[in-house]
Amino acid sequence: MNDNPLIPMGQRAKKAARALASASTETKNAFLHHLADGLIDHKAAILAANERDIAEGRANGLAENLIDRMTITEARLRGFAADARNVALLPDPIGREFDSRRLPNGLRVSRRRTPLGVIGLIYEARPNVTIDIAALCIKTGNAVIMRGGKEIRRSNMAILDVIHKALTRVGLPADAVQYIENPDRALVGHLLKLHDYVDMIIPRGGAGLHKFCRENSTIPVITGGIGICHLYVDETANLDKALPIIHNAKTQRPSVCNSLDTLLVQQDIAADFLPRVVKRLAADGVTFRADETAMDILAGHEAVQPAGPADFDTEWLSLILGLRVVPGLDAAIDHIREHSTGHSDGILTENWSHAQRFLDEVDSSAVFVNASTRFNDGGQFGLGAEVAISTQKLHARGPMGLEELTTYKWIVLGDGHVRP
Amino acid sequence: MNDNPLIPMGQRAKKAARALASASTETKNAFLHHLADGLIDHKAAILAANERDIAEGRANGLAENLIDRMTITEARLRGFAADARNVALLPDPIGREFDSRRLPNGLRVSRRRTPLGVIGLIYEARPNVTIDIAALCIKTGNAVIMRGGKEIRRSNMAILDVIHKALTRVGLPADAVQYIENPDRALVGHLLKLHDYVDMIIPRGGAGLHKFCRENSTIPVITGGIGICHLYVDETANLDKALPIIHNAKTQRPSVCNSLDTLLVQQDIAADFLPRVVKRLAADGVTFRADETAMDILAGHEAVQPAGPADFDTEWLSLILGLRVVPGLDAAIDHIREHSTGHSDGILTENWSHAQRFLDEVDSSAVFVNASTRFNDGGQFGLGAEVAISTQKLHARGPMGLEELTTYKWIVLGDGHVRP
Numbered sequence: 043m044n045d046n047p048l049i050p051m052g053q054r055a056k057k058a059a060r061a062l063a064s065a066s067t068e069t070k071n072a073f074l075h076h077l078a079d080g081l082i083d084h085k086a087a088i089l090a091a092n093e094r095d096i097a098e099g100r101a102n103g104l105a106e107n108l109i110d111r112m113t114i115t116e117a118r119l120r121g122f123a124a125d126a127r128n129v130a131l132l133p134d135p136i137g138r139e140f141d142s143r144r145l146p147n148g149l150r151v152s153r154r155r156t157p158l159g160v161i162g163l164i165y166e167a168r169p170n171v172t173i174d175i176a177a178l179c180i181k182t183g184n185a186v187i188m189r190g191g192k193e194i195r196r197s198n199m200a201i202l203d204v205i206h207k208a209l210t211r212v213g214l215p216a217d218a219v220q221y222i223e224n225p226d227r228a229l230v231g232h233l234l235k236l237h238d239y240v241d242m243i244i245p246r247g248g249a250g251l252h253k254f255c256r257e258n259s260t261i262p263v264i265t266g267g268i269g270i271c272h273l274y275v276d277e278t279a280n281l282d283k284a285l286p287i288i289h290n291a292k293t294q295r296p297s298v299c300n301s302l303d304t305l306l307v308q309q310d311i312a313a314d315f316l317p318r319v320v321k322r323l324a325a326d327g328v329t330f331r332a333d334e335t336a337m338d339i340l341a342g343h344e345a346v347q348p349a350g351p352a353d354f355d356t357e358w359l360s361l362i363l364g365l366r367v368v369p370g371l372d373a374a375i376d377h378i379r380e381h382s383t384g385h386s387d388g389i390l391t392e393n394w395s396h397a398q399r400f401l402d403e404v405d406s407s408a409v410f411v412n413a414s415t416r417f418n419d420g421g422q423f424g425l426g427a428e429v430a431i432s433t434q435k436l437h438a439r440g441p442m443g444l445e446e447l448t449t450y451k452w453i454v455l456g457d458g459h460v461r462p
Numbered sequence: 463m464n465d466n467p468l469i470p471m472g473q474r475a476k477k478a479a480r481a482l483a484s485a486s487t488e489t490k491n492a493f494l495h496h497l498a499d500g501l502i503d504h505k506a507a508i509l510a511a512n513e514r515d516i517a518e519g520r521a522n523g524l525a526e527n528l529i530d531r532m533t534i535t536e537a538r539l540r541g542f543a544a545d546a547r548n549v550a551l552l553p554d555p556i557g558r559e560f561d562s563r564r565l566p567n568g569l570r571v572s573r574r575r576t577p578l579g580v581i582g583l584i585y586e587a588r589p590n591v592t593i594d595i596a597a598l599c600i601k602t603g604n605a606v607i608m609r610g611g612k613e614i615r616r617s618n619m620a621i622l623d624v625i626h627k628a629l630t631r632v633g634l635p636a637d638a639v640q641y642i643e644n645p646d647r648a649l650v651g652h653l654l655k656l657h658d659y660v661d662m663i664i665p666r667g668g669a670g671l672h673k674f675c676r677e678n679s680t681i682p683v684i685t686g687g688i689g690i691c692h693l694y695v696d697e698t699a700n701l702d703k704a705l706p707i708i709h710n711a712k713t714q715r716p717s718v719c720n721s722l723d724t725l726l727v728q729q730d731i732a733a734d735f736l737p738r739v740v741k742r743l744a745a746d747g748v749t750f751r752a753d754e755t756a757m758d759i760l761a762g763h764e765a766v767q768p769a770g771p772a773d774f775d776t777e778w779l780s781l782i783l784g785l786r787v788v789p790g791l792d793a794a795i796d797h798i799r800e801h802s803t804g805h806s807d808g809i810l811t812e813n814w815s816h817a818q819r820f821l822d823e824v825d826s827s828a829v830f831v832n833a834s835t836r837f838n839d840g841g842q843f844g845l846g847a848e849v850a851i852s853t854q855k856l857h858a859r860g861p862m863g864l865e866e867l868t869t870y871k872w873i874v875l876g877d878g879h880v881r882p
Contacts, residue, residue, distance in 0.1 A: 260676050412876045416880075436662060456832045460710035
């Protein structure tokens, strides 16, 4: 620990966190507006830095979907600025007292919401995350140490410059938002051991990053973002309503964690319904991995191929959909318990008891009846923002908003009270 | 992971957790009453097993305070049974829906409280913890895997027998409460890696155990229980009220985490007040470790000796009290920020602004004004029970009651809703 090269950064972050904890809502919102203004005022520098990152990425043969996520356009930059202003509009959770009570002995006890302190963020080459998380952390009075994908190093440095100017302008320490520039991967490991200074680690990336963080961190990690998501079509489902839900869950944005991966269909309706599903979704480019029973029904359809052994344990993140025919609700729940990552799972049914049993027995961050899994999102659920979607059970589960970047302390007010 | 010898235990616990999650409050409360009855009905077996543990402990030269904590008497057993019945009286947090809202699109969203799943408990030779945690876990629908101090192996096995009989009697799986009997220390490490089956680790023991868990666990750990606790006597304090508070915080139960370790006194009142503190507390056997200024004031008092370099970073857990004179509030807050473990810290003052600043700027699990630190306790705060006192910031901070053994899932009810 003592030779951790990030200790000075951790010390500066902890010191900055102390200033942030007592910053007023007005100051924090003023920062957010200066940040939004700054992104527009400095757009030339940001876009130029981003162009150099993109050029290097292309030269290195990065895939087009990665290049797209890295790319900042003027329109996107305006979107990022608007997002920062939206964070300013959200209520500040810090300082709110709750669970207040007066004990029989007259002692007054309450819980007061406070910042966590210092957040460690490890993420991929997505410049919007740099801005989003800086905005959400400052709004909640937290300092943050960021380590983003090296592919957008220049873009992030240009954005950091704007963030630091905005912090300075409102009298907050620039150390409130620090960035680990050195691309050496060993520094990720060092960040994960900085428990004397960092209170929470948020990994934003694939399953491998989450696993690495869980196995190597001495700091609490918010695990999530990996969604093998299911819908089960019960024999009583209104199939005319079910079809658009399935289409939406699979195709509305296939590259994200709450999109549909496996469709389970009750056997009595499979022969009628599966061909309708394939017809509707194949028209939009979806291909299918079907179990044996589904293959029998769909034989000869060019978009359908037999499911391989790992296909029901795969997060597709693309226009592929697993299909499985099950005898009924019990088998559907068993399949979900075995294969789900606990992110987003739903039932499509008109049967009241089946809906209740599914809600009771499926243990995922969000459980749906007759709705698309795509709704598992902080913005959609009315949280106003989203830090991440947690699939772990401690601290926060499902979409994390501003409140999930906070903790509380107990406030105890007495007048000479002693414990008998 | 695949050669972890505890995997079968983890699998059984996870299966039992599924049954517990849907157990009714009536069933869980019936278990608690059968447990209480069983402790009394089987008192002969439990006391005999405990006698053998105690005899072995004495033969091995265990310290008397440890022997005392290990000892079960008939009166203590009645107390344990009464505690189990009290848990039955507490409201069941499971199933409660909160933050319910109807979104503009008509989607109904709420959070529903659910069990965490499987708890891993690592603790010392305290038989009451075996009973307490089993009661609290079953009440909240959680399975538990326990690993207690080997010194009370026989006592714990006798208690486990009663727990298993009570579980079976109400139709709950005996695997809901499992105990790692093998004293091999390597199994603690294996338990900490059982992340596919265990959702939360609760260490109940000293700083070394907490550190070991934090550094080796791939499962979220609740860190806590270590309290270097402070009271600061401001120049405006009502000293007649301050003295009993300090006496209570230090002497009412010196061996526990929320007892007072260091007293900070503002310099203007030190010459008057410190001799009063020493006189009152020395009469009850307290000895003192004083900084230089305090030594000058207290010179010649036999109960007072100069503080060594590590004394202000020591959790005394005994009748020793650190004394330090500080120039004022800022220095007091700085001292606490540097030396506190974030457990329980308070100010004794009549100055409104000083009290507010102390509450704002001291970042501990409980912050006190004019009250004894001994109140930082689940029972005292009205939680009805206490699993542990957390000094970390995620999930739970301060005393953990039943609700802190739960998580939530999002329930989303639609009628053909798709995301635009």
